[in-house]
Amino acid sequence: MIMNxxxxxxxxxxxxxxAAAGEEVVITVRGKPRAKLTGMGETPHPIPDRCWADELRMLQKKYSRWPRGRSRSVLDDLREDRFE
Known part of the structure; x- marks a missing residue:
């Protein structure tokens, strides 16, 4: 199917x-094809939400700059210095 x-x-x-049913849909701009919609089909390896969330948590721990709660103590120290 072609549609402007x-x-x-x-x-x-x-x-x-x-498109989800298998038909190819072409979208035109000023008569020229610019985009195509097609169905997704089956995803080869769907990632469960739980697995994704666990991996994200692990990456946050690995690459975080400060230990949890540390930024608050740094800010408190800076504020103390300002008022002395």
Whole structure:
């Protein structure tokens, strides 16, 4: 299916449904193809949310600059110096 940009804005939900069903949808601007909608198909290895969250937590620990709670003590020290 080929549709211009203006028409695709008004019917995006329908176009996504058709692409998900396997149809290729081409969007044109001034008569020239600019984008193509296709279905996603099956993802090869879906990542469970829990696994992703655990990995993110591990990376935060590995690359964080300050130990948890440390920034508050640094700010308190700086404020004390300001008032002395």
């Amino acid at each position: 940009l203006r028409g695709s804005k008004a019917k995006l939900s329908m176009l996504v449904e058709r």
